[in-house]
Amino acid sequence: MRILILGGTGEARALAAALADSPDLQAVSSLAGRVSNPALPVGEVRIGGFGGVDGLVDYVRGERIDAVVAATHPFAGTITRNAASAAAIVGLPLVILRRPPWTPDASWVRVPDIEEAARHVAATPAGVVFLTTGRRDLSAFAGDATHHFLVRAVEPPEGERPQQLTLLLDRGPFRLEGELRLFREYAVSLLVTKDSGGEMTVAKLAAARELGVPVVVVDRPALPPGPPVRSTVDGVLDWLAQLAG
Ligand code: NAP
Numbered sequence: 001m002r003i004l005i006l007g008g009t010g011e012a013r014a015l016a017a018a019l020a021d022s023p024d025l026q027a028v029s030s031l032a033g034r035v036s037n038p039a040l041p042v043g044e045v046r047i048g049g050f051g052g053v054d055g056l057v058d059y060v061r062g063e064r065i066d067a068v069v070a071a072t073h074p075f076a077g078t079i080t081r082n083a084a085s086a087a088a089i090v091g092l093p094l095v096i097l098r099r100p101p102w103t104p105d106a107s108w109v110r111v112p113d114i115e116e117a118a119r120h121v122a123a124t125p126a127g128v129v130f131l132t133t134g135r136r137d138l139s140a141f142a143g144d145a146t147h148h149f150l151v152r153a154v155e156p157p158e159g160e161r162p163q164q165l166t167l168l169l170d171r172g173p174f175r176l177e178g179e180l181r182l183f184r185e186y187a188v189s190l191l192v193t194k195d196s197g198g199e200m201t202v203a204k205l206a207a208a209r210e211l212g213v214p215v216v217v218v219d220r221p222a223l224p225p226g227p228p229v230r231s232t233v234d235g236v237l238d239w240l241a242q243l244a245g
Contacts, residue, residue: 001066001244004059005029006079007041010200011097012071014233016041024244028063032079035155056086067243069236070227071097075134075194077221084224094227095239099197101220102205109216114140117192117218121147124214127189130182132204133218134194138162150186172200179207194218 005012007029019027020042029041033048050056070083080096087094111117114133118140121129130150135157141149142160152168191208195217208215223229230236
């Protein structure tokens with residue numbers, strides 16, 4: 001069986017590695033091509049968008065794909081919806097691999113999207129906002145001249161950005177001591193994050209709790225209804241084994 005892994009996450013790379021030695025399951029990993037120096041999965045890799053649902057349909061038919069694993073970042077909502085649509089059109093089995101969200105804290109302010117996060121920030125007193133929502137979400141905060149934004153991202157931001165900005169180019173994993181140092185050094189007064197889940201970037205939430213810094217969490221986009229969801233690589237491997245058996 002030929003498996004398309006929609007990737008861009010550590011879990012997708014772990015799945016590709018787990019399938020590398022399989023005699024029956026041959027994986028091709030797909031990356032969006034957003035970062036200049038991506039961590040590459042082992043095995044066959046293709047890079048770049050497919051061209052919407054139609055392009056994905058053409059791709060899976062042309063490449064004779066037998067099953068799709070949508071293992072993208074929890075906030076990559078478009079490609080996940082496109083995968084569900086394309087799989088339904090072609091009649092392909094699809095499973096979604098999504099790591100669990102972070103354990104919620106009662107003190108968090110939860111917002112449905114980045115625009116609402118920006119509205120919430122605008123209504124809070126002036127201070128330093130630690131923004132870890134990704135470089136492509138800065139435009140929502142561009143009109144905010146009151147706050148200073150400490151932005152941490154893997155690559156430099158694109159598009160509009162707030163006037164008062166300090167950019168930290170860094171890639172996780174981040175540890176609690178380092179996060180505490182960062183919060184103190186920049187006198188962070190508010191943390192804004194997406195509910196990405198996982199261990200790599202969770203320490204900032206512990207640091208905020210320890211220092212009494214309020215937290216705004218952007219909720220995940222809804223999953224497309226229908227396809228099964230697994231929260232671990234092993235769960236997807238079981239799903240694939242059932243499919244192959
Ligand atoms: P998105 O909004 O769901 O997708 C936008 C478009 O990018 C899709 O319509 C598709 O283009 C293309 N695309 C996305 N993932 C792709 C993949 N794995 N292979 C081929 N094309 C893909 O996704 P995104 O938020 O831009 O994220 C892009 C990639 O970065 C994903 O692989 C994701 O796992 C990773 N990532 C995202 C975040 C985040 O916060 N969003 C964080 C870390 C990593 P076409 O319509 O042309 O097919």
